[in-house]
Amino acid sequence: MRSVPPWARVYVACTALGAVLCAVPVSATHAPWGAVALLAALCAGCELLAGSRSRGDHKPEGTGAGESGASLRWHTPVMLAAAFLLPPPAAALVPLPGALLALVEQRPRWLRRVWRAAQLALATWAASQVHWALGGRDAVVTSDFPYALVTAGAAVVAFCATLTLLDGGILALAERVPVRAAWRGLFLRSLAPVVVHGLAGLMMAVLWRSPYGPAAALLVLLPMYVSWWVFAQYHRERAAHRSTIRALVQAVDIKDGYTRGHSERVGQASMMIARELGMDDERAEVLRFAGILHDVGKLGVPTRLLRKDGPLTPEERRVIELHPEYGHEMVRGIGFLGEARSAILHHHERLDGSGYPYGLKGGQIPEFARVVAVADAFDAMTSTRSYRRARPVAVALEELERCAGAQFDPRMVEAFVRALVRQGWHPVVTADETPPHAEPRLPAPHAPAGPETRRGTVGGPRT
Structure with a gap:
């Protein structure tokens, strides 16, 4: 059983007391x-049919944030009606029996x-209070x-605010x-989503008051x-x-322990x-998938090469350089x-044509591959590997800018620099990694650059 802090229990009790009052x-x-009973029964039916996921969780999903976020509930129009x-x-x-x-x-x-039950009761009460105070009835x-839209809109705002x-x-x-972040974005x-629910609730209310009565109002729920x-x-x-992606990434992380967390x-x-x-x-999400899966082809590379300490021989390097093609074949379907x-196939291509596997140049390289190439090289430089230590973020950015135009697309490098300057770098850290130290503006690990990076070449085929 997950314990609930005492102050949280007091908060729930106070909320419940407020709902009772x-x-x-x-x-x-x-x-x-009669209308109260019918609406309460309808709300409870919608609640029970909404699915088997947890309804009482105090996390955003299942609470008000869940109402407002990914967990859209089709009993919400009934409460607003x-x-x-x-x-x-x-x-x-109305929301009490279902909750x-x-x-x-x-x-x-x-x-x-x-x-x-308490939070939904209070939210519905607040919406009704505002709606009736403005003459919405x-x-x-x-x-x-x-005017009915104006009063309904004000009620929706009160519902969301509560x-x-x-x-x-x-x-x-x-x-x-943290208190400063608790309400941020909620x-x-x-x-x-609640505005959409409010429109459906308003349609239900208008039909309910029409000569057709409650039966017509219930039809609103069918398209919803x-x-x-x-x-x-x-x-x-x-x-x-x-x-699917998580399983593939976990398989790569298990095989190549030195790069654990690199994909994320x-x-x-x-x-x-x-x-x-x-x-x-939509495209940004697909590009994130590309970044996460760019090294999935390492599953086809012998583990001894991925975990080898020290420089690779030319033959070993050629074997590792096959991983983009392996990865492309794995995800083809x-x-x-x-x-x-x-992007998985071409993320090691370079603008000057010196990359692999096909030596594409400039605009021949897909846009997603050019983005992932910058992201891959940056993380390779700012992460400690078996064959070299990590570089600070500022040094890595200088190297990216120096290689822009030859190895990297300058547009992608400039975009990444702007993003880092504005947002900082807060990398995903897996459970068994040591979090990097922080720099004043761009957090990053502090370590000298390793000897393995050739001038004009950021990251090797291990990245």
């Missing part, structure tokens, strides 16, 4: 109990269920557009995330369910992609260059890699 006035109001249709105390009751009955895999299950009843406030607190107390990540099913399938496919760092540096070049998210396959 928000719902208590419902006894003094003329709440439409309740906020548009019911008085605030009654609206706060309290939801499947929770992690322990303590009761605490996670209480936390989820009348706008829904009379179908007063576009979830963000609560999530940041639980991240700081339960996950021990609201913006939540806003776009289809779209979320497609969304879930897409994420399952992406998860399968990541599992090259993927990280490649992504930085992609962002600086303005690539869209993996369709989702797309352009990444060409």
Whole structure:
């Protein structure tokens, strides 16, 4: 059982108490109990059908951040429809049955269920409070557009803001995330998906108040369910992609222990260059895959060569230089890699034609390969290997700039330098690596350059 810090338990208790206080006035109001029961049952049904993943986790997924991020839940339109249709105390009751009955895999299950129920109740109450204060109920009843959109938008902002406030607190107390970072980005990540949910909830509310009644309102969920099913399938496919890549990388790391973590760092540096070049998210993700898998062909190279101390003989070097072709053959049938396959094959080509395996020149080298070449060489220089010590980041950048135009694409080098100056270098560190020391602006290991790098040649065929 994963322990929950005492202050986090107090925070959950206070949140639950706040939810109770928000719902208590419902006894003094003329709440439409039939609508409350129907919406609560519908919300609970959506919650239970949403999947078997943990619902009460205090991490971003499964809390408000999860509502706002990757874990899109199709009960959210029902909660927002309740906020548009019911008085605030009654609206706060709608998410409670589903949250309290939801499947929770992690322990303590009761605490996670209480936390989820309380935060959703408070968020729904806040949305309803804002919506009713702005006269949104009348706008829904009379179908007063576009004012109904204004009041619904304000309610959505209140819903997101409440979830963000609560999530940041639980991240700081339960996950021990620094206070300055606990709320960072939560609201913006939540806003776009919840706006879509809000539109669906508004459609439900308007149809509910129409002559067609609640039955017509329920039809809104059908296209939403289809779209979320497609969304879930897409994420399952992406998860399968990541599992495939993770297995290949782990196999390389086991075989070549000296470069453990190298693949992840090259993927990280490649992504930085992609962002600086303005690539869209899809291409940037494929380029990250290219960086991660660029050395997968080492699985076809004898282990004794990869782990050899000291210089390689010409024959051994020629064997290692076959790894791009091995890698390309290994991933040829993996369709989702797309352009990444060409980067795996050509990341050791050089602009002047002196690279391998085919001696391509200039624009003949695929763009992804030119990006990965820079990222690969940078990490090779700033990492300690069996045959030489690491270089500081500043020295590695000077070497990249010196070799730009002959070995590397100057555009890629400039993009990487700009990214490093702005973001710094915070490399991925595996569990069995020693974290590098930090430089004032660009963190990197401090060590003298090794004798193995020839002038004009950054990194050898081992990279």
